[in-house]
Amino acid sequence: MTKQILQIEYTNNEDFKNEILVGVKDILFDFKKENKHIDRLFTREETAKRLSISLVTLWKLTKNNVIPAYRIGTSVRYKESDIIALPKKMNQFD
Known part of the structure; x- marks a missing residue:
């Protein structure tokens, strides 16, 4: 692994900080865009x-397979996409 040295001249602290923040925001935006399919998990x-x-009521909905639950160790979690879809699912006629 080669070591790289970065030398910065003719910039003040505020401009340098802003450049770093812009770079970090771009990286986070790209990461979020690439990982859109990953659901956040919520507790009961x-x-x-x-x-x-x-x-x-949540327990009854889970027991009746209206909303799927996921066990992680001893914890029960629910996917965000399932939570968002539940009101539509409950209002549908069979």
């Missing part, structure tokens, strides 16, 4: 709060 409490339902 977060899921119930987002759906404005009780934990008992």
Whole structure:
């Protein structure tokens, strides 16, 4: 591995900081765009709060396979895409 040296001249601290921030924002934007398909996982409490339902109702929906749950170790998690799709799913006629 070769060592690279970067020498900066004729810039002030504020301009240097702004250049770094712009670079970091670009990298994060690209990362987010590339990983759009990755769902965020929510706890039971977060899921119930987002759906404005009780934990008992969430348990019943999970038990009846209305919303899938994912076990990670001893924890239960719900995918964001499943949470978003649930109101549409519940309002559909069979």
